[in-house]
Amino acid sequence: MIPVQPPAPAAPPSPLLPPWKRNLPNLLTASRCLLAILFFAVLSTWSFERSPAAASPHVADWRLIIAAAVFIIAAATDALDGHLARKWHAVSPFGRVMDPFADKLLVLGAFVYLAAPSFEIDGFGQATSVAPWMVVVVLGRELLVTSIRSVLEGAGVPFPATASGKWKMILQSICIPLVLLLIALAPLRELLPTPSERVAAEWRPTAAYWAITISVYLTVLVTLWSGLPYILRGYDALKATP
Template sequence: MLLSMNVPNLLTLLRIGLIPVLVGLYYLPYSWSPIAAGAVFAVAAATDWLDGYLARRWNQASALGAFLDPVADKLMVCVALVLLAETFAEPWMTIPAMIIVGREIVISALREWMAELGKRASVAVSYVGKVKTVLQMVSIFILISFDPYSVQSWIGVGALYAAAILTLWSMIVYIKAAWPDLTEDL
């Protein structure tokens, strides 16, 4: 276990540990709470990129990191989207949140199933997935940091819808890649 506790893995664990901090700050009744929660989300989003970069750069990739990194990403994004869906309490906010969370569940299950077949590489992260992730992170940061229904929050909503569209597109790409295996018994 100690061998797996390298800097990239510690950054991933930090990201998971920041989730309750984000939630706590989000609900504090102070004027500075939204920007503080947004800052925590921004730090977590930065560690998402940094842990992978350092793992590759320092040749410190590990099984623990390969497992924890996507878990940390999905937990942070899903928790943030639930907070935002509650805050806005409007279908137009719930729909993109539902699409993004639903896609994460579908693709996680698909990757696990494809790994069992020894074909995990056919559902590897794509460029569209990376752009989707950046848009998600930016939109969530904006939506957490600024007052609901402010000009900034509408920019965040627009970015969230763009992320939701890319989310659907990337899900279709992944399912299309796995389709021959999914329909093998038909």
């Protein structure tokens, strides 16, 4: 059993900082939660069947474009709030709790929506290539790493983010808006030519669909891989305890 030690408290923000510098990182973190809710609201009323892109492959779906823009802005606040908090020595207990929560709310919520039936193309499959098992994998990875971090940090063992975790977040932040933009702007399927009218028409995937599929599978694989350093570090910490 790991001996429990009081965790090292975060250094309080410098009293010499102006109030706006002390509060801006936290405001950015809070805004990411609000942007995540807006992102979900935009997607909750969308379906491929009612999308302009379903009626014509040459018509852009502005709702998905707006959703992608909201996600990109929200992901940008993730990079900015932590950078400013460290630069200005304005790390706060609120930020330490809410920053990872906002990240998981945004990314995990996005994967849930991308696996929803609203993105299913009748007779073709999921437009996003995101299957329910992928959501389970991503969620399971986050829960496992969070549990390991909670146990070790509660015992006073430092557990900082790894490079693999940062690459995972970067790839997720690229993959999700990329999927939405490709669905919004590019046809995902095309009709195969048929030798006669009596032969049923068949659809085949386009390059845009394969780009979506490759990016999604790559993101899920990197997400799994990024959890290994945390698991190994947790195992080493447990093995080192008497």
